[in-house]
Amino acid sequence: MVGIAAVRNDVAAGQAQRSTKRATALGILAALAGLMFGLDTGVVAGALPFISTDFHATDALQGWIVSSMMAGAAFGSLFAGRISVRFGRTGAMLGAAVLFLSGTLLCALAPSAAVLILGRVFLGLAVGIAAFAAPLYISEITVESARGSMISFYQLMVSLGIFLAFVSDSILADGGHWRWMLGIMAVPASIFLGIVLILPHSPRWLMMKGRTESARKVLQNLRSDEEVAEAELQDIQARIKHSSDAGFGLFRKNKHFRRSVFLGMLLQVMQQLTGINALLYYAPRVFQAAHFGTSAAIWATTLVGLTNMAFTAVAIAFVDRWGRRPLLILSCTIAAASLLGVGVLLGVGATTFAMQLVLCGLVLVFVAGFAIGEGPLVWTLCSEVQPTRGRDFGIGCSTVTNWSANWAISKTFPLLMVAMGASSTFILFAVFNGLFILMTLFMVPETKGVSLETIEANLFAGKRLRDLGR
Template sequence: MDRKLLLTYVIAAIAATGGLLFGFDTGVINVALPFIKQEWNLSETAEGWVVGAVLAGGMAGSLLSGRLADGLGRKRINILAAIIFVVGSGIAALATSPGMLIAGRLFLGLAIGIVSFSVPLYLAEIAPSNIRGRLVTFFQLAITLGILISYLCGYAFAGYENSWRLMFWAGFIPAALLLIGMFFVPESPRWLLSKGRTQDARTVLLRLHETEAVDRELGQIEQAMSDERNRKADWRELFSARLRIPLLIGIGIFFIQQFSGINAVIYYSTRIFGMAGFGSSTTSIMATVGVGVVNTISTLIAVRFLDQWGRKPILYVGLTGTAISLATIAAAFFFRESISPDLLKLLSVGGVYVYIMFFAISLGPMGWLLIAEVYPLRIRGFATSMGSFYHWFFDFWVSFTFPIMAATSLGNNGGIFMIYTGVVLFGLLFTRFLVFETKGMSLEAIEERWK
């Protein structure tokens, strides 16, 4: 492999550790929750808050960090996030009450909200256009690896006293890796140019791109900046007529992503498998580990083929597969009284695994990739943070309401999953009429489209 290309991948892997923390600290509650409920006898509402606290923190982090990233830079904002990850992990692991645990989870959510927009943004801005989709999808791959690691930690620590505390302590390791690693990666060349640091930007591009392409890349970025220079950056521009389509894409892709039920599965698959007849927590956790494995393998496929197949074809395939699998899960619960227990387990577990597979190759990486691509440079930090906010806003309501709905007839008869199926079918129309193909286009060429 070319040396510069290898260096680009190494830098991307370091930055994507933020995604690993994202996945770990959102996924760990799935396997920790049965033991937390056993210790503190949580109600459904308290359970929703313990899970949802990370998502509330994510909303705050995504809103606060947009302007900070534009002011401080993509690199330093990720260092700040790593420090917050360390603090939040400690508070959660040492919690002596549900309130303290919720506070720790809020801290973790704050850090996750930061990296959920800053890492994809950073990856998009350092990547050559021909592999941008692959590099930004590293973030989603890291999320899935983090989820898998959290499930494996849950299975490994299940037999220990204070097992859920050990699961939270494990989050220190990737937080330390991110904190140390970010000191050794370069700043985004696009951000450096936005601050007038042309020579620094050239130095970064010379490290990562072919020499003959550097001047062309600099010229494209400078031209895009020159076109915007006479107008002061204003968050209200995001709501202007010329950016209406990017705004709808940024909101819509995350609405579909979250209300397809992904985090009901990521946070509550242990409970879903229990509803399907798996007896012990350990057995349900083992089935949940399979969710993490399928998620990771499928994301690897997306990393390999996203730039080759294009955005829209992958969305069409993924949305169709998720709709069929969600309908299968819904049918399994609806007919639970008339089918055998073994068939119920097979349909529910198989449906979840197939759902995860199709989600991970499409909706999973596509949300982060599209919001990193479609906005103009001048407001990209703020706009991307707004997209991230919508992710957490929708995620919160899905995750908070799932345990409440699961305790009603909607949980017993599969109605929850039919609602998710309807959202995915809407996603096919959204892809057809709003999403446009960005495969192989430079960020500057995409920005030119909105003029």
């Protein structure tokens, strides 16, 4: 069989390695799922102080209000793989769009904390499905030379959503309009619903369903050369036909597939242990612990969102130039050092204006460090290391793991702040970032410029995880 790499040597290499404008545009549209993810993640930070006042919420109830979305996301991601297999990646995103809209309306109109929690569970279901389907879809329509940037663009949309939610919260904070903070998300939810309806199915999903001609037409529209498209079609077909096992059956029988699944799950756990989501969900509370006023804390939180978005753009610019491993190691190092500084300052007591500025600066440095690697690259790697016939199952496992860890941390963070103190809590997160460096050195492969089919072949050949891209 003539592989796609061989064909690319016979055609113009630069042309063959480019995604067409259509593939890029479709990838960007699919990445808007990340925008919804970010909006619903970020909006609760500014709204929570006012929700707590209106509903007389205790620390434990605040934890449930925040973490209910994560619980819904973990539950939704359990079924996301099955939905994606049956209805396609676009079908899964369509279901998520409907849930985004219904959950938003339920939250904005909630007469009680219980109804608000139910609405956030709906939003969580949407996020769990979308976080599974969108990166998978993007990885399957994009060529390897742009795959890292395009999947990272999904994370940029998450960051943009968080930032826009923080800005909206800041504008509405003076009047305490938390219902408007939550309800305004119905506008992007409606737009996303309309966009999903125009996305074509993934060619890999079409091949898995035996719809070869449809897959060929989609690939010809997405690639810069028909020969390249045909060779990629043959590679996909060969991988699918290689074994009748798929999903859990492949996981049970094949030790090499189990390795890739466990790597994806471990990456997601480590991402959550960095402390980023605890900071995003409770940022005003962290700044208030450093003696910021309520309004100042919410505006400082907006700076967090802006930094997250800006440095995710840096990751997009360099992920396909520098590679995954160097960026991830740099990211973990910056995050560990800055969080250690935050912990020390909180321990000393940031009581002066100058110390508050330094603390705010260290928080922003941490967010910048996370955004250039730990944030986007975990999702990129999780979508790259799973083989074609086990991709839905493998990414499903990593997505469930992400949201389960996210739920556990968001639920326990307020209690940790009380039990351990803010200083010790952030020093603990610094230690976890240091452990992430060791994991990257010993387990994470460099997948820059490597086709999904080559990574799959190396996996089943028994190569070490960190050598899958060689």
